[in-house]
Amino acid sequence: MSKKLLCLIFFILTIYFCSKTHSQEQQEKQSLAHILRDVEEKYNVKFSFETKTIEEIFISPLYPELSLQQAITQLQLVTKLNFKVLNDRFIAITPNNTLDVQNSIQLLEEVVVTNYLTKGLSKTNNGTIEADKKAFEILPGLIEPDVLQIVQNLPGIVSVDERISNINVRGGTNDQNLILYEGIRMYQSGHFFGLISAFNPYLSEGITISKNGTSAKFGNAVSSTIAIQNSDELSLKSSSGIGGNMLSVDGFTKLKLTKKTELQLALRRSFTDVLVSKTYDVYFDRIFRDSEFNTDNNSQLALNERFLFYDINAKFLYNIDNTTKLRVNFLNMYNDLDYKQVYITSENDLQETNSNLKQVSFGTSINYSKLLKPGLNLSSQIYYSNYDLDAKNNNITSNQTLEQENIVEDYGLRIDISNAVNKSLNVNVGYQFNEVGVTDFEDVTNPNFISLKKEIIRTHAIFGEVERYSKSKNTHVRFGARISYFDKLQELFIEPRFAFNQKLSEYFRLEVLGELKSQSISQVIDLQQDFLGVEKRRWQLANDTNNPLIKSQQISAGLSYNQNNLLISFEGYYKNVSNISAQSQGFQNQFQFSNDIGSYTIKGLDFLINKRINNFSTWLSYSFSKNNYHFENLYNGNAFPNTIDLQHVVNTSLTYSMGNFKIGFGINWHSGRPYTEPSITQDQSNFNIEYDTPNNSNLPSYFRTDISAIYNFKLSKGIKANIGASVWNIFNQTNIINRYYSLDEDGSVIKIDNRSLKITPNFSFRLNF
Template sequence: MNKLLQRVVFYFLIISFCTLAYSQNQEEKQPIAKILLQLEKRYNVKFSFEPNTLKDIKISPLYPELSLEQALKQLTLVTQLNFEILSKRFIAITPKKDKEFNENIQRLDEVIVTNYLTKGIAKTSNGTIEVDAKSFNILPGLIEPDVLQIVQNLPGILSVDERISNINVRGGTNDQNLILYEGIRMYQSGHFFGLISAFNPYLTEEIIVSKNGTSAKLGNGVSSTISIKNTDDINHQFNAGIGGNLLSIDGFAKIPLADKTELQLSARRSFTDIAASVTYDAYFDRIFRDSELNITNDINTLLALDERFLFYDFNAKFLYNINESSKLRVNVLNIYNNLDYNQEFTTSENNFQKTKSALNQISYGASTNYSKLWKDNISTSIEAYYSNYDLDAENNDITNAQRLTQENKVEDYGLRIDISKTISKYLKYNGGYQFNEVGVTNLEDVTNPNFTSLKKEIIRTHALFGEIEWHSPSRDTYIRAGSRISYFGKLAEVIIEPRFNINYRFLDYFRLEVLGELKSQSITQIIDLQQDFFGIEKRRWQLANNNDVPLITSEQISVGLSYNENDLLVSFEGYYKGVNNITARSQGFQNQFQFTNDIGFYTVKGIDFLINKRYNDFSTWLSYSYSKNDYQFEDLNNGKSFANTLDLRHVINTSLTYSLNNLKIGFGINWHSGRPYTKPIELQNNSNSNIEYQSPNSSRLPDYFRTDISAIYNFNLSKGIKAEVGASIWNIFNQTNIINRFYTLDSDDSVIEINNRSLKFTPNFSFRLNF
């Protein structure tokens, strides 16, 4: 432990020490967001704005002797922004060029907490959490603005197995999240079997997270919605960057093509197929430690093995401002993962054999959006998208002389028409129509014994949606209410999904928030653990049908109270969530129900608590979540309820971030109670080759504990070139955390215990250049 601590201290003090040489290089101008915070304290006012409005604006500090009116006048002159006093406490900020038409629209999306957890994360009056990746400060363990890692720091969101492709929101499974990238529904969200986000972080500008009270225009995800968007403004200047870490290299560019057009490009590729780093070794060990790659047998003698893993992603966005009132945006995306695993061995008869196994995950996506502003405060947009996900796997099982080939393919076509009407400065209407066609193909081909299965299913969905947004003249009350009506053609079902959001400010610094929604979902993932690729859990998408996979529905309501003043935020939210018509095959049971198919539901009752204090360059927060998550199936456990596999009763996250000039440091601690699992009745030989289990999920794993740290330092390398160096350590103290436990039989039919452990001590280092 002493050597480990020495490594930690040395690792980070290198960067901290470098800042001393540059600590005097602070520019006189400061980000306008910092100036506005000073004015809010000085004059007891609140600024309302859309975060992108203030992007990249820096100004000199204002004289404290100025009155509020004088300060606003000076801000108007130096920023070319509009500052409109709405009441004695609220001031709206909008771009000057948009004053005549867009001002009322922007004013409805009021930011009520500007630094939620840390800089760049804001909470709005409509109940969503917005992350501005360009203004993002730092979070513990992160040296890049990884969008799916960032959202896991929000109360009620985490991954029980540390995979960002397996994000659990208030006890829901990952496939119950609707993840949109530039309007494209994503069926693959991670690299390296889910440990790394598949979305390049350096073009991403906005992430919007909705846990409840979702807008009526969004459907087909019963747990949460995560919307990711790249920069949508043309800045008429070339901007590019290149960098890398201990897993991959990447680059991006914003290229002005003409006065009204711009092309944005980003690409990333791992070098893990060429060279292995300590980070790669830790990731590979995390995924394959308990798989066939690390299991030997006494039937065959392994002579050599070779694994080759790589990933890459690419995306491009074309921006065209047709005129002052209309614009066109086109996006394309490609995500790729590949693992090849080759073995050479001799059999018990001394015969030489060679096998090759492979796993590929490929996603393609494209979207086109045309939007126009009309007279009479009407705006419309038409968006079409295509999403394709393909998983191909070939597994050669040496022991059983069996070859398994699987393919899971999803094709998703979508069209949405949105209409918005600003009726007055306090009232706005949104409505529209959405069409989706989703096709899923599943192929399975097995030798010894020979078996082949090919199934393809298609569901077409038509949906109408509408909602109103209203602000009181005093800005104390915000209400959004609406509904979505969906018709699922193949199932011949009509689902009505009302949604509402009420946000009320009282006593100046307190807010009451009430959210509610009904939602549905026609696609889910199934898990066949008995036919895993190398023992790795591999999920496959499947559509609802009229037989064994019903349409999933959910209901949720939450009530929250918050206090926000003097850089202190305290919030408390209680919620109830029910998800119906889930299948046992989608829950990943590794007990007596592993091969059982049944239909049931789960309910979650919980609270999310957050306290966040900001003091000068420090920001610290503590979040606590309590939840009780229970299953109930018709035939499982005699119809009695039992703990959900994702039931984490207590979750605590506490973090401290510090920013001084060009240096940012983040330190955090994560703790949660253990997951449920099922113990065998006895650990002994089983004459019937079956394991006899105790009551399902009646035992708990040990508590989970992890400490992370990260640091980022920015400096000017030369004129026009900025550099950034970052370092992080995940699990500083190399804590052994068991995140899953299950049981199997060996060749003698003895019960053996398998423990899946979390990431061990995992350092990472990055270096970037921006032009």
């Protein structure tokens, strides 16, 4: 075992024993959120509240022998909050100085599974999974609530190459996911070219994930929907925080300006351009190991790189009156890589070249909501999203300069009205307009070539859905449809969606979900070496020739058992996605330069068992799937395995919390992804590799073990602190995540293996005040 690993394990143990000395103080008072969760589990009820209402409240634990009514009375006296019992299941919590508009919320979304995997994750009766960052505790390998790392612990969600920017949900490619930040569609999701989430974890508070049965509000993506929200309620008082890890430093503030206004601001910046850490070295090696940085060139004498990233998030909240809200959002994400190469020319002169890669996203939105009357709410939003990927590559060997740029501009408008007819019925209708433009620019010297293309698609969509509970609350149904018209394609597409949840008995539930969806924008790869071989994918709009509108259909059915903190669930699904382009699949075999249209079909099963015992929580998830392509003009029209077909995926973890100390240990395993081997015999005269049957082989299985620990403590009056440590891939397992082949100068076939992250330590320290 390495000295670094021993030191880190010693540090984690030190955190634990330090926490023991503070345990008595922490047992005296607990957060109201923690106590409410205990009451929910004990009495089988659900509290409805805004996070801001309770997050600053700490009280003594309740006596265990209290009845539910006695517990509510005690909570109301101690917290000075309003506890309104709506029925035998729901209890609403509001501040004393808040206008009582619960009459306007007749239908409440019900959480059917609390503490799904870990505290802070919940599953609702419409099939979505929600993450509350305030209640979130710990997941193995994570010391910060990174939203896009959290979702990869859910069954059916995995990244085949460990990149956050390449999350695959039930066999779908990353570009088929709809990622919304405060309603703004995002076309970039990662820093460090995909290894770190680009969304600041300390301002984002809520995440909603939908794998199927998506609400009719959301469109233009055929796989999952991931919606990220910041706090939407005014804080009781101002608060701030600063911190950092081994890659970046950050700070945030929630500044209460007046009784009706608040400004939320978060900034994060890497220090990797001035200080190099062990974590940076591992990340850099993972991303650039097989890019142009490591091309063999005997004339190259030196290479120096400079890399940095930053993000800025801001939100302005204005409560115009008790029934009207205005929200303004802004975000900016930035990645910048510069590197210099020094060569010796044939005349023995030194020559220096500079290359650059930038990835920038900007987004803003304005949201307005109005409670027209009890039960009737109007909301509207306008937003703008911009993504720019820009690269300049100087190639000294060919005396060539290549400039590439891919720009996406997205303008959006949405208006919807929600009407809670009664306690059992809710109706929602709305209209959405989007204009998306994509620009591709390429400038090559020697030979001189310039290309500039811009395409625009305008989409009009109307949507509506009805949500209903039975009188017993045992049955929940949501049915809706989205009708979209794509003007450039002159195509109208109707997308029905439904979610059905039935309580079969005290502990068993049945869930059936289904949807039809469409998508007019996707990512393609022209050449594997585009954008320095680091960000090879570029966005492209659908057209009526070689890139049609992508369409999908999916249905799933699941059964769950939940009793005494034991959850067991099975879910089977069928998913078909048609009109996909071969260029969007990242083929590195005989189909690398093919431009055919086809489909993929995936059939799978997700299984989860989760048990909580006092302060321990452990789970085991297993996913089985079979994912096949079908292209009419590839492989004689026969089916062959999908490039991201992971037939078996296993995730098992154990977390422990005691007071302010939390530790998590987890194991991730999955079968190897498919790849194509070259034929045994090669004709070296044609300078092309001759391949065997497509995706006929599988890489070795992937295995990774992670650990993390966090300790929260009070530094002084009004100042809280936490320290965290983690190790990704404790045993430094060498995992091959991709394999392809190339030709050397002699025409011989050489094998190239992309390897996963090596052992990756990280450390964080934060102050909140």
